[in-house]
Amino acid sequence: MKIPRLTDTTLRDGDHAVSHSYTPEQVRAIVKDLDEAGVPVIEVSHGSGLNGSTIQQGFSIHSEYDLIKVAVETAKQAKIASLFVPGIGTSKELREAAELGISVLRIAVHCTEADVTEQYFRLAKELGLETVGFLMMSHTQPASVLVEQAKLMESYGADCVYVVDSAGALVQSGVRERVSALKEALSIQVGFHAHNNLGLAIGNTITALESGADQIDGTLRGLGAGAGNAPTEILVAVLNKMDIETGINLAILMDAAEEKVAPLMQTPIVIDRGNLSSGYAGVYNSFLLHVKHAAEKFGVGVSEIMEELGKRQTVAGQEDWILDVAVELAEKKGITV
Amino acid sequence: MTKVKAAILGSGNIGTDLMYKILKNDGNMELALVSGIDPNSEGLKRAKEKGIAVSHHGIDAILEDPEIKIVFDATSAKAHKLNAQALRDQGKLAVDMTPAAVGPFVVPTVNLHDHLEAMNVNLISCGGQATAPLVYAVNRVVPVHYAEVIATAASLSIGPGTRQNVDEFVRTTANAVQQIGGAKIARAIPVFNPAQPPINMTNSVYAVIKEAFDEAAVIESVQSIAAEISSYVPGYRLKGTPFVDYRETPWGRLPTVVIMNEVIGAGDLFPTYAGNLDIMTASAYRVGDVYAAHFLGVKEVTQ
Numbered sequence: 001m002k003i004p005r006l007t008d009t010t011l012r013d014g015d016h017a018v019s020h021s022y023t024p025e026q027v028r029a030i031v032k033d034l035d036e037a038g039v040p041v042i043e044v045s046h047g048s049g050l051n052g053s054t055i056q057q058g059f060s061i062h063s064e065y066d067l068i069k070v071a072v073e074t075a076k077q078a079k080i081a082s083l084f085v086p087g088i089g090t091s092k093e094l095r096e097a098a099e100l101g102i103s104v105l106r107i108a109v110h111c112t113e114a115d116v117t118e119q120y121f122r123l124a125k126e127l128g129l130e131t132v133g134f135l136m137m138s139h140t141q142p143a144s145v146l147v148e149q150a151k152l153m154e155s156y157g158a159d160c161v162y163v164v165d166s167a168g169a170l171v172q173s174g175v176r177e178r179v180s181a182l183k184e185a186l187s188i189q190v191g192f193h194a195h196n197n198l199g200l201a202i203g204n205t206i207t208a209l210e211s212g213a214d215q216i217d218g219t220l221r222g223l224g225a226g227a228g229n230a231p232t233e234i235l236v237a238v239l240n241k242m243d244i245e246t247g248i249n250l251a252i253l254m255d256a257a258e259e260k261v262a263p264l265m266q267t268p269i270v271i272d273r274g275n276l277s278s279g280y281a282g283v284y285n286s287f288l289l290h291v292k293h294a295a296e297k298f299g300v301g302v303s304e305i306m307e308e309l310g311k312r313q314t315v316a317g318q319e320d321w322i323l324d325v326a327v328e329l330a331e332k333k334g335i336t337v
Numbered sequence: 338m339t340k341v342k343a344a345i346l347g348s349g350n351i352g353t354d355l356m357y358k359i360l361k362n363d364g365n366m367e368l369a370l371v372s373g374i375d376p377n378s379e380g381l382k383r384a385k386e387k388g389i390a391v392s393h394h395g396i397d398a399i400l401e402d403p404e405i406k407i408v409f410d411a412t413s414a415k416a417h418k419l420n421a422q423a424l425r426d427q428g429k430l431a432v433d434m435t436p437a438a439v440g441p442f443v444v445p446t447v448n449l450h451d452h453l454e455a456m457n458v459n460l461i462s463c464g465g466q467a468t469a470p471l472v473y474a475v476n477r478v479v480p481v482h483y484a485e486v487i488a489t490a491a492s493l494s495i496g497p498g499t500r501q502n503v504d505e506f507v508r509t510t511a512n513a514v515q516q517i518g519g520a521k522i523a524r525a526i527p528v529f530n531p532a533q534p535p536i537n538m539t540n541s542v543y544a545v546i547k548e549a550f551d552e553a554a555v556i557e558s559v560q561s562i563a564a565e566i567s568s569y570v571p572g573y574r575l576k577g578t579p580f581v582d583y584r585e586t587p588w589g590r591l592p593t594v595v596i597m598n599e600v601i602g603a604g605d606l607f608p609t610y611a612g613n614l615d616i617m618t619a620s621a622y623r624v625g626d627v628y629a630a631h632f633l634g635v636k637e638v639t640q
Contacts (some may be wrong), residue, residue, distance in 0.1 A: 033638065054524055054542040055485045059587055087527045090504045112492060112531040115500045313532035320487045320541035324597050325579045 001244055005215045007041040007104075008034050008232050009193075010261060011071065012083050014223035015047035018264050020060040024070045026264065030220070033256035037249040039232070041104060042078045044071040046223060047286060048317070049085035049108060050093040056319050057286075065100060072101035079103035083134070084124075086116045088317065091123055098127040107153075108134035108164070110315040111141050114149040118228075121156035123273070132191065132215070133161040136316050139169040139282055143181035149191075150182050160189035162216055165204065166316060168197030168227050168279040172207045183212035191215030194230045196222060197279020199271055201230035202238060220253065221260040226285030227275035233257045236296045277303040281310025290319045294326035299335045307315040340367035341629035342404045346396060346420065347411035348373025348380030351434060354606035355409055355618040356384055362622065365629035369405055370432055372398045373630070396420045400427055406632060407625050410434060413498060414505075422456055431457040432624050434617055436505050437470055445623045446470045446565045451630050458624060462506055463613035464488030465513035467573070467619045471596050472518025475542075475561040479550035480590045482588065484520035487542045489528040491535035494611035503527060507516065520544070538612035539576070539631050541597040545586055548588075559596055569623040570616050572601030572609070 011027055015088030027044065046064050053060040069074070071080045082103035094105065105124040107117050109121050117133065124131045124212045133153035135146055150161040153209055163178045170178075175192065182190045192208030194201040205216050218232030233253035239246050271279075283306050291309075295302045308325045330336075343359065343366040345352045352371065359368045371384035376393040384391045399408055400423055408424055409432045410417045417437035424431045433439060441459030443449050447470050452458055459598030460466060468486040475481050488510065499506055510525035530536050559579050567573045576597040584593045599610025607614045 053587075054526065055483075055488055055545070055584055055586070055593065056526065056541075059585060086503045087507060090507050110529070110531065112527050113500075115497070116503050116529070118501060121506065153353065160460065313530065314535075314568045315530050317487070317526065318489060320489075320597065321539075323541070323582075323595060324539075324576055327580075327597075331577070 001209060001240070002048065002214070003244055003246055004209055004213060006232065006235065006248065007042055007043055007081060007215060007217050008039045008219060009043040009217050009229065010099065010219040010223050010232070011067070012043040012045050012047060013225055013229055014219050016225035016289070017223050017269065018266065019289065020046060020053065022057045022067055023062055024066050027067045027070045028074050029260050030256065031071045033252055033260060035075045035078045037252035037256070038247050039078055041081050042071060042075060043081040043083060043106065044068050045082040048088055049083040049098055050089040052085070052088050056317070065096060068097060068100045068102060079130070081106055083108055084120060085109070085317070086120055091119070094123055095127065098129060102129065104130045104132060106132040106134050108136050110223055111135035111138050111146055111149055114152040117153060118210045120158045121153065121158060125157040125170055131158050133158040134164050134193070135162060136166045137284065138163045138165055138178055139167055139174060140313070143177045146169060146173060147185045149184055154188050159189060160191050160195050162185060162191035162215070163208070164193040165195055166284050168195030168201070168285060169282040170204060171198065171200060172204060175204045175207045176211045177244050179208045179211035179213050189214035191217070193217040195227055195279070195285050196225040196229065197227040197271060197275050197285070202234055204228045205235060206238065220257040221265070222269055223261050223265065224285070226278055227271050228269040229258065274306070276300045277306040281306045283309045283314065284316050287319060287322060290322050294322045297331045298326040298330040300329040301334065302328055304329060339633060340365055340529070341577045341632050342367055343407040343409065343625055343629070344367040344372060344399045344405045345409045345411060346372055346399055348375065348378045348384070349411060350380070350606060351614065351618060352409070352411035352613065353380040353383055355411060355544065355621055356387070356389065357605035358618055358622045361386060364626040365633055366407060366625055370399060372396070376554050379520050396423060405429060407628055409621055409625060413484055425456050430628055432621050433457060433459045434621050436462065436509050438509060442517055443624055444517050445569060445620055445627065446562055447473050447517050449624060449627055453628070460617060460620055460624070461513045461543065462510045463490070463505065463573045463617050464527065464540065465517070466512040466616045467538070467598060467600055468542050469513045469517040470558055470562050470566060471542045471598065472514050472520050472544060473543045474558045475555050475594050476519035476583040478558045479546055479548060481518065481520040481544045482547045483522045483545040483586065484514050484518055485526070487526050487528060487541045488613070489530055489536070489540070490538045490613040491610050492531040493535050494607070494613055495529050535608070535610040536608050538600040538616070540598045540600070544596070545584070545588070546592040546594065547588060549612050551574045555579070555594055563598070570600065570619040571603060572612055572615065574599055575622070
């Protein structure tokens with residue numbers, strides 16, 4: 001099997017799990033270890049992408065530009081990437097991140113809305129960036145729709161398109177169908193980004209590789225939104241066992257996960273009721289902390305909010321609907337706040 | 338009763354929906370012409386069916402008729418920038434429904450009467466029409482330090498113009514939340530949701546307040562402006578009662594007024610879920626009608 005390119009997104013997806021509190025010192029320490037270990041790409045930005053510091057998504061304590069700057073300065077071999085969500089970020093933030101020296105821009109949209117990415121792919125290519133298209137909530141659409149959307153991104157200049165399991169709702173057959181279909185239809189690379197709500201983050205990532213994926217994502221200790229991601233150190237260990245030689249130093253990753261990342265966790269990332277119900281209902285993972293906040297404020301249950309959000313087919317960026325759902329559930333129960 | 342002659346420039350969906358609104362309301366305008374550039378367009382066909390004069394000579398046909406005093410521009414920002422001067426030269430009021438923003442932003446419930454002598458007014462964006470007045474309603478009771486608005490619409494209701502230029506929507510809407518709403522700092526974020534069946538347009542406003550304030554007075558102010566908006570956008574309503582939530586912000590832990598809103602369209606041309614399009618045409622109608630009344634010297638406007 002080919003050697004996949006691994007992107008570590010502890011400093012982007014993991015930003016949700018630390019409530020957007022990364023400091024420049026933490027970023028420096030984590031980037032240093034990932035870089036030394038030989039991880040080829042390190043993603044750094046607000047969890048919701050450039051300019052994501054908002055009430056809806058959660059304000060960052062430190063400017064993400066400061067964090068990106070530190071990451072670019074620290075990395076010797078690794079490329080620094082940032083996530084970009086059209087509408088949350090605009091061309092202005094894209095240009096600023098490029099000026100700070102990022103090399104890769106990952107442009108993320110709900111997996112039916114690829115046509116909003118054109119202006120950003122074109123600008124990113126003009127600025128000399130490598131580009132990745134991120135089809136979020138890929139579990140909601142069949143492979144045929146993802147292929148259409150990925151082809152649009154390819155036509156705008158994407159160098160790779162990811163199947164993104166934002167809700168951790170895909171099982172292995174679903175990963176296989178989607179990744180193989182993209183591999184077949186595209187002449188660019190294909191990637192896979194997992195979440196662990198059903199306990200399948202590592203398994204799904206391996207299935208994606210077996211289906212031809214060229215790029216995969218992980219986070220140290222699995223630190224990411226909701227149930228977290230495929231732990232980078234475990235991925236490397238598994239790839240070693242499969243005789244897929246990534247050249248990444250497992251010992252450095254294990255130490256970094258244990259000593260640098262685990263202490264940052266506000267609570268251990270486990271597949272508890274909230275995370276399982278989120279994955280089961282197919283709800284975007286970064287909703288978790290917002291759902292907990294609303295559940296507490298309005299005196300309703302986390303699982304029932306998740307279930308209703310799933311029924312309403314919410315997409316990334318719809319944290320405001322959590323409040324709407326919580327208010328309605330509270331009203332139904334006769335709870336006044 | 339004497340009416341003011343109005344024309345619609347652009348025979349696409351927005352222009353056609355507006356046509357139905359002018360025809361179904363017995364207001365102060367008479368629809369004299371619908372002018373497009375495609376003789377075979379569905380919009381011109383529909384106008385003909387309704388007995389309205391049509392042309393496919395675009396702006397030229399409108400400029401030929403000196404009696405037309407109000408022109409609704411439902412073309413594109415690029416086209417409007419080219420048309421604006423000619424309309425002004427001929428003393429025609431332009432109600433600009435494109436993102437061109439040649440003239441001042443107007444929201445009927447907030448500042449329409451400040452611009453009655455303007456010859457070109459701009460309707461901002463769907464998100465701006467829906468949320469700027471809500472921010473204004475808070476700000477007239479207590480200063481809003483930061484406002485963030487999330488405008489969510491069904492994917493099917495978002496046309497290629499918006500899709501190709503999300504930056505423009507973001508910039509225009511945030512500017513309106515500052516200029517019209519009065520927020521010191523503003524953000525606007527669009528969300529397109531492809532759910533089936535399609536969702537109605539929904540908007541959320543977060544207004545961060547830095548000082549002590551009378552919560553009941555804020556809620557009452559918001560409810561009253563929502564009722565005013567619903568007088569010209571019948572499907573506009575608040576979802577639940579606005580409430581205060583405490584949030585961690587860059588300015589400390591502060592009370593944040595949370596307002597949720599839904600806009601269901603009237604179903605004139607667009608499906609009812611497309612409240613985002615309906616609020617543009619309904620607001621344009623309202624603006625045109627108020628101007629027409631002003632031209633006629635009518636003091637009170639009734640609908």
